[in-house]
Amino acid sequence: MASETPLLDELEKGPWPSIVKEIKKTGYTGLLKLYELNYEDKMTHWTHGGMVGVPGYDAGVIGRVSDRRDILADAHTIRFIQPAGWFYSTKKLRKLVELWNKYGSGLMNFHGATGDLQVVGIPTENIEPFFDEAAKEHWDIGGSAGDFRTASNCIGPARCEMACIDTNDIYHTLMTDEEILNDMHRPRFPYKFKVKISGCPTDCVAGVPRADFVIMGTWRDDIKIDQEEVRNYAKSGKVDVEYIVKNCPTNAMSWDGNELKINNDECVRCMYCLQKMPKALSPGDDRGATILVGGRARGRYGAFLAWTLIPFMKLEPPYTELKELMYKLLDWWDENGRAKERIGETIYRIGAGKFLHEVGLDPLPTMVKAPRNNPFWFYFPGEVQVDEE
């Protein structure tokens, strides 16, 4: 018998694990047929899914229906807030799989771009009973639409010697905060607000390109050097110390074949030398975070990279100061942002100077590559003398 999915079958070939094999394993034939049709027609047959969800939450369930209801009607997505660092016990995961097999398609995504554990393909009538049972297993629904999105964090101190902050603890503290969960489950913002937490400036969770608010671990004192280990690296032949020194972006290093010196006042914490020689170099002991604001992918003004708002901030549980700062920015954006405008764009449209003035942060040269090159600026009330009538 001829295959019903001749095009998709081509994606079962080759050494990389096949998405098509995975879909076939679920026995989710409706989705398989629709996917094949998308390949045949070279376009998607998925359309908007309308408003679906669970009582009490206005976000986190993404409606999805097809324009070929004869093949597959409703097949919605549910986002679950992932555990910090994307760690799972098999016990926890097996139970979720059991529930997902009972109510949904069996197709899963580890993980969505924002960080959530996504399960894909559930009919409308199953959403509520599925969540009732999943909630008993402590799986809460994540964000979507104009809300506080599910944050994400790198592995941090769980398995990385470069972690300058406890990314898992910060993530978990934020994601279990009552006010944040309220703002995640009941959208009220102009658009999405994404938070990413990286343990060091290597930024393994891609905070700078993607997050509105980035918490990035760093240190204020000196890089710790184990000279013996530097020499061992040099001797091993696996690491070219001279080459690393030459590639330091601020020329802050020197190496005489015996001793490595770092000018820590000039070092920009780029992580290059630490990554190359993790056994010899480690971040200093005076640790905290750089706070960045305003990253996003596409948008009205193109893509934005998040920029340094606060060069260094100490972070201690329960991170009250951090949350206060975040909500100061959120409230300003909620007040000033237009529909579908991320905070970086609102700052861009209104002006970073006005933004800083209104949220009460001091301007710093670390915020810019260079000062402005034009004389077109505004004055705050009270800055210039006005004759009284």
Place this chain on the structure above:
Amino acid sequence: MALSFDELDFGPPDYKEMLPPVVQRNYGKWKYHEELEPGVYKHVSESGEEAYTVRAGQPKFIASETVLKLCDLADKYANGYLRFTSRHSVEFILDNKDNVEPLKKELAELGFPVGGTGRTVRSIVACTGWVHCHTPATDSPGLQKVLMDELYDYFVSEKLPTRLTIAVSGCLNMCGAVHCSDIAILGVHRRPPTVIDEVVSKACEIPSMIAACPTYAIKPKMIKKEDGTTIRSISIDGEKCMYCGICYGLCPGTPLADPKNDGVSIWVGGKISNTRGGPAFSRLAVPFIPNNPPRWPEVVETVKKIIDAWASDAKPDERMGEWIERIGWTEFFERTGLEFTHKHIDDYIFNIRDMNAGARVKGKEMKKFS
């Protein structure tokens, strides 16, 4: 039976219950790590204890059956715990070195390749594409598959100057992080949306659509029907629309999918981490390649060509963007054989930032372009 209000808003499961024992014992005490081979790390704690991580690539979506198989492996070799990386890979953290080889063997039997560390191509990040989304112009999970098939050897063995990150996004929403990757494949629509008046009038907030359009191409319109009643809809100025699809995100009445004109663009030289020159955007390399499913041979070939040009010339640790910065864009287009077109010069609002101010042109460029 809906949950009562005070049963809601409880947040994620506690990560402390999800950590492998070796991690629990050494949390925050890691001293250094070594890469033993592609896909296998050794981390050493201050206490002297060692953890072995085995990393394997996986497809964008996996079946629950496969999740259970991964759980079986975690139970057998990693004390019942596993984790995932920010690039869709699965990781097992072991406290026993002797478990590394048997785990690798079982992963291979399962068809999950171990690799993606050090000087390798990383697992490709992809959005949901045609599997499950209403906006894509191409299929990201399919492209992830065909590209990783071709680049498989670069994933399981260290043959590149440094890491190579690739991302695929089906449309300009860029859910696949394409704007800061060494190589990015971005699905593009090339025609304005079709306006379905009946749907727009019933299901869409017209003022929001007008406000959201970045090029002010949307205007309200009234339509008088034969029965004398009027409905509200919109018109789209085809001269102003640049096919971003933000209106379709807001309104099901403005679909963009067009099999004749949809396809992919290719971008190069982006980077996320702060190392050396810091984060950078990906830049346009190829404005358009038609969709050619199921295996997109033209896209695969072009990506391969770009990687070959970079890998054969880049210095150690030199990322795609750093290499291009060193050799120059003229040289990039020459070595890859790709065409530099009108589309490569920004004609959106940022144009002036990317122009070559001053008259600094290399000698070889003078000869080439005169």
